Amino acid sequence: MTDPLHRDLLELALKAARRAGELLRDGRPADLAVAKTKSSPIDVVTEMDIAAEKLITDLISGRRPGDGFLGEEGASAEGTSGVRWVIDPLDGTVNYLYGLPTWAVSIAAQQDGETVVGVVAAPMRGETYHAVRGGGAWATGAWEGERALACRPAPPLDQALVSTGFNYVAEVRTHQAEVAARLIPLLRDIRRGGSAAIDLCDVACGRLDGYYERGLNAWDFAAGDLIAREAGALVGGRPGDGPSRELTIAGSPGVFEPLQELLEDFGAWHD
Structure with missing residues (x-):
């Protein structure tokens, strides 16, 4: 990875995902309730989805005020820098609502319409996955260092x-x-x-x-x-x-x- 911009975007995405993941993991109230619904009565949003998206957008815009945003919970801005952040602050909301561990924070950075950085933090797994365009895919975990990722050889x-x-x-x-x-x-x-x-x-x-x-x-x-x-x-x-x-x-x-x-x-x- 040689592009300084992409390196900076990755570092910022990792920081935002880590902080949002900590908020969601450690700040989940015992009486967590549905804040609103979307496509149907079972397609839910919690107060924590909203709080996590605000944390992410505030952190990123504080560092990069010219960037745009597209977020699941309503963050939307065109931006002037050519960089847009595509954010799912809590992917797997129903799992999170029920206390199931399969949920994540997903943050991508796009430059001129092409995704150049991707970070997915899965706090209940203790794992974070990340990639920069052309630089391979990687994972970090609480019990191991950074490791390169590779999909499985195809079975029948x-x-x-x-x-x-x-x-x-x-x-x-x-x-x-x-x-x-x-x-x-x-x-x-x-x-x-x-x-x-x-x-x-x-x-x-x-x-x-x-x-x-x-x-x-x-x-x-x-x-x-x-x-x-x-x-x-x-x-x-x-x-x-x-x-x-x-x-x-x-x-x-x-x-x-x-x-x-x-x-x-x-x-x-x-x-």
Whole structure:
């Protein structure tokens, strides 16, 4: 990594993710409640989502006042520097609400529209994943030093472990369940973790062979997309497209392609 700007953006993203993760881990109230809902009554936002996003944007804008923002909980600014931060302050809110450990802070920095830095902090795992464009993907943990990440060598598809997620709108979720039911006999198994950012990092770590989901927003996948790609995974959507709300797919080369083909045949991209 030689670009001084990218190095600075990474350091700032790591600091913001660490502080937000500490706030969420240590500051979670025992009586945590839903602050509002989004796409449906079960698509929730807590007071901690809002507090974590404010912490992140305040820290970054204090250092880089000309940067733009796109955040899940409403942070939006065009900026003048050519750098935009894409932030999910708490990916896996329902897990967090219930006290389940699979949640993360996801922060990506884009330069002139291209993601150049990605950081995903998973405090309950004691792990942080990060990547800079062209510099590989890395993880740090409480019990080990920094290690390089690499996706798993591709098994035959019928031996692949694949993760997915489900929408909070009942009609969409029903169709997604139908697609999953058709896939399950063709795979080793399917997992449902509840955090897109962690699923993408698990592909990067070799803990999953593949991942797919419909309905993601840019803040859900921006950081994890870069981390997975820098670890050697393929990331995309429908054939010829990148990841999007329509469909996001990640996987080891050799798993990605047949998985994408099946998802296209099964109509995973529509409601």
